[in-house]
Amino acid sequence: MKRRLFDALHRALADRRAVALVTDMGTGFQTLVGADGRQQGDAGLEDEFLPTVQDAIRRDRSGMVDYYDGRFFINVFAPPLRLIIAGAVHLAQALAPAAKLAGYDVTIVDPRATFATPERFPDFTLVGDWPDESLTTLKPDMRTAIVTLTHDPKFDDPLLIAALGTPAFYIGALGSRKSHAARAERLAAAGVDMADFVRIKGPVGLDIGAVSPSEIAISILADMTLTLRGTKQKSPATPVEAG
Amino acid sequence: MSLIASDNAMILESAAGWLAAGRGVALATVTGCWGSAPRPVGSLMAIADDGAMAGSVSGGCIEGAVAMEAARVIEDGEPRLLSFGISNEMAWEVGLACGGKLEIYLEPLA
Known part of the structure; x- marks a missing residue:
């Protein structure tokens, strides 16, 4: 994980904001997504994919997701x-x-x-x-x-x-x-x-x-x-x- | 005392401290588990270049092996996907006694 993204994740947790770290298992690209769908990171996720991530955040459920020909790991970080x-x-x-x-x-x-x-x-x-x-x-x-x-x-x-x-x-x-x-x-x-x-x-x-x-x-x-x-x-x- | 309470938050807090001190750090994430694996998907373990660990990815069965691999990840900067289970060729030394199977994404924090 790039330092800038790690810092953003660390800050979100300190601020008690729910976020998900999405890792493209093929490329290693990572994106941090907020509950509101705002994202930052290596590559922008497609708008069509975002609701899947937001749903994972809502349900506090981490897991591997297939999206077209890619595999993405969604790790949800819920506030305490x-x-x-x-x-x-x-x-x-x-x-x-x-x-x-x-x-x-x-x-x-x-x-x-x-x-x-x-x-x-x-x-x-x-x-x-x-x-x-x-x-x-x-x-x-x-x-x-x-x-x-x-x-x-x-x-x-x-x-x-x-x-x-x-x-x-x-x-x-x-x-x-x-x-x-x-x-x-x-x-x-x-x-x-x-x-x-x-x-x-x-x-x-x-x-x-x-x-x-x-x-x-x-x-x-x-x-x-x-x-x-x-x-x-x-x-x-x-x-x-x-x- | 830290205001951050949740497990993963505490693990990232340790990692942030190591990074701030200029140490090399790798992060292991449980990306898949089957059978009676003890730590759920999404569990984290941070490993520093001197072998210091925070968090866990199993009940203590494979942390040593993950830490050894972490040293290589910190060295070459390449993420890896590791899998552990009873059918693993290293089962005799790092197999999971519970009979579960684990997939772990190990990446450098850089």
């Missing part, structure tokens, strides 16, 4: 997955670094200034908005997970209602089975359709018998991974489109 944690609580101090290790960009939302401090969360983005308001700016997409950890309906409920209006691939709420049942009643009273409510994972996390905050963080990440990828036996779950 995102995790929005509502509640800068003790468990969040375990979940944030664990999620970062798993490749997530983590944002912690909590309007309570004593909780959301850089001392408690070094290296993480802290947002002091009310959790539901924060979604307006954070704009969760299909590669975003949202987890509420506050245990407090006045923070959790509005956020969960707002989260259901986004295509987030995972929505989880901390709390026991009993508190999740109470949550179902409150959200139903607020007008949430139960067909939508089932998108909320509660009690959050895979049941691995987790007790400590670190173990619970692992169980939440395991469940997020399972939802994102699906098991090896069957195909991944299809993300829900925004309603």
Whole structure:
């Protein structure tokens, strides 16, 4: 790869832009294509071929493609997955670094200034908005997970209602089975359709018998991974489109 | 600490660091895999001229062989398409224990 193209790829990743590097296996020519179809590189790709590349970017699917008499390798570089944690609580101090290790960009939302401090969360983005308001700016997409950890309906409920209006691939709420049942009643009273409510994972996390905050963080990440990828036996779950 | 989180981003970050230090660098990309190959298509490994590695293209079975070939790629500047599998003539030393087959594009960063 030529240095100029490598630098452009490196910059796109740093800027969290989705791009694809297309390599012509016959000539070795390489082209960097953005989600908008803009391209730069050794050789211009034909307009007719671009939608194939853009589709690969959208589906985050790398692979070899035959186009007329050529073979092209399309390598998609998707921006990192995102995790929005509502509640800068003790468990969040375990979940944030664990999620970062798993490749997530983590944002912690909590309007309570004593909780959301850089001392408690070094290296993480802290947002002091009310959790539901924060979604307006954070704009969760299909590669975003949202987890509420506050245990407090006045923070959790509005956020969960707002989260259901986004295509987030995972929505989880901390709390026991009993508190999740109470949550179902409150959200139903607020007008949430139960067909939508089932998108909320509660009690959050895979049941691995987790007790400590670190173990619970692992169980939440395991469940997020399972939802994102699906098991090896069957195909991944299809993300829900925004309603 | 780097703000870049995803695996491939971290690998390119290492490669960028090596390039900035004036070192020769090759990039290996998994372009095809069959059977139970451990790393998906699109996975990257960057290799520096002193043998330093970032990322992986398998579960550790063929990284050594790819790094050796990378030294030649850095030397002559020519990209190559490598394939590894149980039917490979070098199977006894760099074959994939899982029975998978891998195709790897190895190119210089120049």
